[in-house]
Amino acid sequence: MAQAKRPLSPHLQVYRFGAHMAVSIIHRITGSALAVGAILLTWWLVAIATGHEYFNMVQGMAGSMLGKLVLFGITFALMQHFASGIRHLFMDAGKLFDLKANTASAKFTFVFSTVMTLLIWVAAYKVTGAL
Amino acid sequence: MADMNTPLSKVRGLGSAKDGTSVWISHRVAAIANIPLVLFFVVSFVGNAGKSHAEWVAWIKQPLVSVLLILFVLNFTNHMRSGLQEVVEDYVHSHGNKFAATIAIKFGCALIAGLSVFSILRIAFGG
Numbered sequence: 001m002a003q004a005k006r007p008l009s010p011h012l013q014v015y016r017f018g019a020h021m022a023v024s025i026i027h028r029i030t031g032s033a034l035a036v037g038a039i040l041l042t043w044w045l046v047a048i049a050t051g052h053e054y055f056n057m058v059q060g061m062a063g064s065m066l067g068k069l070v071l072f073g074i075t076f077a078l079m080q081h082f083a084s085g086i087r088h089l090f091m092d093a094g095k096l097f098d099l100k101a102n103t104a105s106a107k108f109t110f111v112f113s114t115v116m117t118l119l120i121w122v123a124a125y126k127v128t129g130a131l
Numbered sequence: 132m133a134d135m136n137t138p139l140s141k142v143r144g145l146g147s148a149k150d151g152t153s154v155w156i157s158h159r160v161a162a163i164a165n166i167p168l169v170l171f172f173v174v175s176f177v178g179n180a181g182k183s184h185a186e187w188v189a190w191i192k193q194p195l196v197s198v199l200l201i202l203f204v205l206n207f208t209n210h211m212r213s214g215l216q217e218v219v220e221d222y223v224h225s226h227g228n229k230f231a232a233t234i235a236i237k238f239g240c241a242l243i244a245g246l247s248v249f250s251i252l253r254i255a256f257g258g
Contacts, residue, residue: 031214035239038211041204042247048191049250049257052184082169085162092159120177128181 019106027084030077037074075120080113154213161210168203188254197255204247212240 015021047058061067087105090096096105125131179190190196219232 028218031211032218035211035215038207038243042243042250045200045247045250045254048184048187049253055184055187078169078173082166086166089159089162120173123177124180127177127179130181 019103019110023084023087023106023109026080027088030081030084033077034074034081036070037078040070040074072117072121076113076117079116079120080109083109083112083116158210158213158217161206161213164202164206165210168199168206171199172203188257191251191254194255197251200251201248204244204251208240208244208247211243212236215240 044058044062047055062071084106087096087109090105096102122131175190175196179187182190191200215236216233219229219236223229223232
């Protein structure tokens with residue numbers, strides 16, 4: 001039985017990509033990435049509990065170029081997920097739904113995470129005396 | 132041959148589990164609890180950057196620090212479990228893969244919580 005072609009409901013392709021969409025998918029990506037951070041934190045805690053030799057080995061890996069790159073990425077993921085998570089809590093409470101506030105708050109999460117990530121790393125280097 | 136299943140048995144288990152709301156709320160509650168815990172974690176790690184093994188042990192041994200670290204681990208593993216579960220439910224559609232991923236998430240989060248809490252306690256109560 002031939003069926004007339006029915007109109008489909010609009011999907012992702014009809015919307016122009018914007019900050020509000022970016023922040024939404026990045027919230028999920030950073031959340032998933034933080035699972036890697038959770039595994040590394042566990043490893044680090046186990047290392048402290050194991051003893052100073054093993055701890056020094058793990059610290060050495062964390063201090064390597066690759067280690068620092070991963071930790072920098074996790075810092076950014078944490079700050080971005082933190083900011084967009086709070087934005088989501090506001091939306092759960094029914095706020096930030098008008099177009100302007102929605103887009104502005106979405107953009108703000110990226111500014112927040114970028115600034116915080118840099119601040120955290122500069123502060124950490126200052127504490128170690130490397131800066 | 133006619134199907135021997137009753138109409139009722141064909142639809143059983145296909146509907147909502149009816150506990151979505153409590154999962155949704157507990158995910159948000161954990162998110163709210165994570166705000167101060169993440170701030171504590173970040174400030175502590177920046178403040179202690181570059182410390183030696185002995186210094187980290189001495190820091191974790193403080194009762195307030197041990198307790199906050201344990202609460203942080205328990206809270207973020209809970210938030211992580213429901214968060215990853217939601218991602219899997221949205222993007223993994225085959226029943227087998229979804230089941231395997233769900234089990235992996237639940238076991239993985241339990242393992243992270245168990246190992247981390249044990250390590251913190253061992254540092255806190257160790258000699």
